[in-house]
Amino acid sequence: MASKFLLVVGAIVGFGMFTVVNGLWTNIRKARKTGLPYVVVPCSPYNALWQLSFKIWVPFIQLLPKSLWENWLFILLPDWGYNTGQEHFSRIGDSFLVVGPGSMNLTTQSPAAIHEITSRREHFPKATDHYSILEMFGRNILTTEGSVWRFHRKATSASFNEKNAAHTFSEAIHQAQGLVAKWNETAQSDSPTINTIEKDTMTLALNIIGYVGFGLRLTWPGETIPDDTDPRMRKYGSHTPPPGHSMTFATSVELVLHHIIMLLLMPTPLLRFLALFMKAPRAAYEANDNYVRYMREFLDDKIEVAKEDAASGRRSGDGGMDLMGQLVRGRYDDETAKTRTGAKKKTDTIAAAAKTETALTDDEIIGNAFIMMVAGHETTANSLHFTLIELANNPASQRALQADIDRLLGRDSDPTTWDYEASINSMLASMLGATINETLRLMPPVVNIPKWVTPTADQPLALHETGQTHILPAGCDIVLSAITVQRHPKYWPTSKSASPDLDSFSPQRWFEKEAEKKDTTSEIVGADTEDYGGFSGPDTSAQLFRPVRGSFVPFSDGPRSCLGRRIALVEMLAALAVLFQRYSIELAVDEWADDKTVEAMDNEARRTLYSRAQARSRETLRGATTILTLKLHGTASVPVRLVPRGQERFVHCVDA
Numbered sequence: 001m002a003s004k005f006l007l008v009v010g011a012i013v014g015f016g017m018f019t020v021v022n023g024l025w026t027n028i029r030k031a032r033k034t035g036l037p038y039v040v041v042p043c044s045p046y047n048a049l050w051q052l053s054f055k056i057w058v059p060f061i062q063l064l065p066k067s068l069w070e071n072w073l074f075i076l077l078p079d080w081g082y083n084t085g086q087e088h089f090s091r092i093g094d095s096f097l098v099v100g101p102g103s104m105n106l107t108t109q110s111p112a113a114i115h116e117i118t119s120r121r122e123h124f125p126k127a128t129d130h131y132s133i134l135e136m137f138g139r140n141i142l143t144t145e146g147s148v149w150r151f152h153r154k155a156t157s158a159s160f161n162e163k164n165a166a167h168t169f170s171e172a173i174h175q176a177q178g179l180v181a182k183w184n185e186t187a188q189s190d191s192p193t194i195n196t197i198e199k200d201t202m203t204l205a206l207n208i209i210g211y212v213g214f215g216l217r218l219t220w221p222g223e224t225i226p227d228d229t230d231p232r233m234r235k236y237g238s239h240t241p242p243p244g245h246s247m248t249f250a251t252s253v254e255l256v257l258h259h260i261i262m263l264l265l266m267p268t269p270l271l272r273f274l275a276l277f278m279k280a281p282r283a284a285y286e287a288n289d290n291y292v293r294y295m296r297e298f299l300d301d302k303i304e305v306a307k308e309d310a311a312s313g314r315r316s317g318d319g320g321m322d323l324m325g326q327l328v329r330g331r332y333d334d335e336t337a338k339t340r341t342g343a344k345k346k347t348d349t350i351a352a353a354a355k356t357e358t359a360l361t362d363d364e365i366i367g368n369a370f371i372m373m374v375a376g377h378e379t380t381a382n383s384l385h386f387t388l389i390e391l392a393n394n395p396a397s398q399r400a401l402q403a404d405i406d407r408l409l410g411r412d413s414d415p416t417t418w419d420y421e422a423s424i425n426s427m428l429a430s431m432l433g434a435t436i437n438e439t440l441r442l443m444p445p446v447v448n449i450p451k452w453v454t455p456t457a458d459q460p461l462a463l464h465e466t467g468q469t470h471i472l473p474a475g476c477d478i479v480l481s482a483i484t485v486q487r488h489p490k491y492w493p494t495s496k497s498a499s500p501d502l503d504s505f506s507p508q509r510w511f512e513k514e515a516e517k518k519d520t521t522s523e524i525v526g527a528d529t530e531d532y533g534g535f536s537g538p539d540t541s542a543q544l545f546r547p548v549r550g551s552f553v554p555f556s557d558g559p560r561s562c563l564g565r566r567i568a569l570v571e572m573l574a575a576l577a578v579l580f581q582r583y584s585i586e587l588a589v590d591e592w593a594d595d596k597t598v599e600a601m602d603n604e605a606r607r608t609l610y611s612r613a614q615a616r617s618r619e620t621l622r623g624a625t626t627i628l629t630l631k632l633h634g635t636a637s638v639p640v641r642l643v644p645r646g647q648e649r650f651v652h653c654v655d656a
């Protein structure tokens with residue numbers, strides 16, 4: 001009996017080992033053929049078993065002699081690019097293959113390769129299976145490729161225009177004033193330290209995209225919804241759950257994002273069962289349930305409006321992008337159009353019929369709405385969050401930023417009078433733009449951009465570093481390492497005084513004059529140069545530092561680059577300008593000294609004290625991790641204070 005059991009176990013183990021060794025062998029042969037350097041790993045880092053248990057294994061592996069693991073173990077650890085920077089690339093090369101038993105990928109931080117791969121969309125499509133997590137509500141623009149993606153992109157890109165960028169600008173000003181009012185209230189209270197930057201920047205970004213993208217009036221606590229708001233839209237902005245819901249719309253979005261991994265991994269019945277006695281599954285289940293019902297109701301509202309509009313031949317926009325309305329109209333316009341008499345020309349009806357065949361389904365509409373909400377929310381919020389902390393860490397940069405705001409917009413001007421068209425270019429070309437660029441360089445929310453070689457054919461890829469062309473096997477995964485190419489010493493200047501080392505935050509490095517580089521996209525054979533909508537103009541004048549193409553990719557590049565780049569930049573510029581026009585942000589030092597003690601300190605003592613807070617804050621930032629996006633997850637946070645300009649305790653006298 002026992003021996004039979006052992007035989008079975010032995011057979012399973014043997015078969016497992018054979019699979020691993022055979023898989024490795026096949027992939028190593030493929031890797032050798034490319035002529036690229038490669039690193040062999042014993043299992044895939046995406047393997048669920050490894051992900052659940054690596055914290056147990058790693059310390060044991062590290063007990064072995066270092067030479068046995070130092071060249072590959074790093075690859076199996078999360079966020080290694082963020083944590084180890086240039087260390088391994090400078091040892092192995094800017095482009096190398098990672099070979100596992102079941103998978104293989106090209107990992108690259110070569111700007112030329114990144115530029116080429118993002119340009120040749122049909123040869124190197126997006127690896128959409130990495131995004132299945134974002135498909136939980138339906139297929140959408142971010143998670144699809146090929147003709148399906150084209151259709152989703154066409155259905156949404158028209159709203160990403162300058163008119164809506166201007167609309168975003170004024171809404172961002174309005175919402176940033178709400179944020180400032182909240183923080184000002186904290187600042188005036190008995191416990192003036194702000195511990196909620198992460199949550200508050202998320203609220204700010206959600207409120208902005210909610211209104212600009214969807215016409216939803218989301219407000220700060222204590223603020224009331226404007227009287228002219230469409231009654232149908234009121235419930236989404238309510239601070240108490242409306243009838244039929246157990247949480248507010250904003251809370252449901254926040255919690256769905258927070259629990260997204262759990263929601264993806266657990267089947268609904270299991271979640272519902274666990275929700276009976278566990279807190280996190282309950283929150284996740286309830287949030288998901290509320291969110292889905294909100295979105296269905298929202299969809300129904302929009303369908304109603306679209307039908308009314310189509311019947312009357314009018315279009316009742318809410319002045320914004322109306323993303324949901326636009327997606328819905330794509331379908332219901334046409335359905336109603338066909339039943340209408342007279343007015344329609346024959347060609348219209350044919351076009352309408354053609355479109356209806358490929359129209360988005362309800363799930364796809366809700367999926368796209370979710371994506372716009374996520375893509376336009378967490379990324380922007382994190383970037384703003386990190387920007388605020390870095391400005392507190394770097395007082396000289398903060399003062400330079402304020403000087404630019406004074407110069408461009410006036411220290412006493414009323415932000416609601418700022419004019420988008422008149423100001424946007426000079427804002428982008430100032431410390432405001434440079435500060436945002438610098439945050440996106442150091443902490444890009446999307447750390448790795450996943451692509452793959454089209455499964456239908458091997459693809460040549462020329463590497464400029466070595467001057468050689470390598471043939472990548474069909475179906476090979478590709479990882480574009482945004483986080484490390486953006487700190488690559490070969491492509492980013494560090495020599496001049498304004499540019500300290502590449503791991504430091506220094507917006508001034510963006511003002512170094514560089515010879516203008518010509519755009520080489522037209523020379524890439526197989527580049528997809530079709531216009532897929534979205535803003536494609538330059539962000540600023542060509543006078544400023546222009547990174548080598550492919551070395552600065554926070555929004556990716558090429559046809560699959562971020563559709564919301566302009567919106568995101570405008571939003572962050574406006575929020576920073578509002579905040580720093582009247583206020584400074586300082587690190588809180590409560591941990592080391594109370595307010596009375598600080599008051600009694602001279603500048604020298606303040607500098608010493610502040611340097612402890614700076615060290616702590618930098619350490620906290622180093623602990624950022626990626627779940628969807630790079631951010632401070634869990635309880636890690638940097639406490640700060642908002643102080644009116646002129647009343648600073650530290651940033652006026654600290655220089656770093």
Ligand code: HEM
Pocket residue numbers: 126141142153209213372375376377379380383444445446449450553554555556559560561562563564565567568
């Ligand atoms: C700082 C803010 C933002 C950053 C860093 C960012 C970054 C990115 C990146 C890297 C991608 C490509 C992902 C990939 O290829 O794997 C992307 C795609 C996308 N982003 Fe953004 N994004 C930001 C803000 C926004 C905003 C505000 C919106 C919308 C309102 C938005 C909408 C989109 C959409 C729709 C796509 C998919 C485009 C396509 O595949 O055709 N993003 N974003």
Ligand SMILES: *[C@@H]1O[C@H](CO)[C@@H](O)[C@H](O)[C@H]1NC(C)=O
Pocket residue numbers: 041043044045075076098099100103104105107448477479
């Ligand atoms: C693929 O690339 C990532 C990032 O460079 C790396 O961490 C991972 O180990 C590679 N995975 C495999 C073998 O699929």
Ligand SMILES: *[C@@H]1O[C@H](CO)[C@@H](O)[C@H](O)[C@H]1NC(C)=O
Pocket residue numbers: 180181184185188
């Ligand atoms: C900040 O708070 C103080 C005291 O509550 C108030 O007098 C001041 O007007 C506020 N400032 C702003 C810009 O809200």
Ligand SMILES: *[C@@H]1O[C@H](CO)[C@@H](O)[C@H](O)[C@H]1NC(C)=O
Pocket residue numbers: 428429430431433434437510511538539540541544545546547552
């Ligand atoms: C920010 O980066 C963009 C993209 O590379 C560049 O065009 C722009 O000039 C930069 N802004 C500043 C102020 O340097």
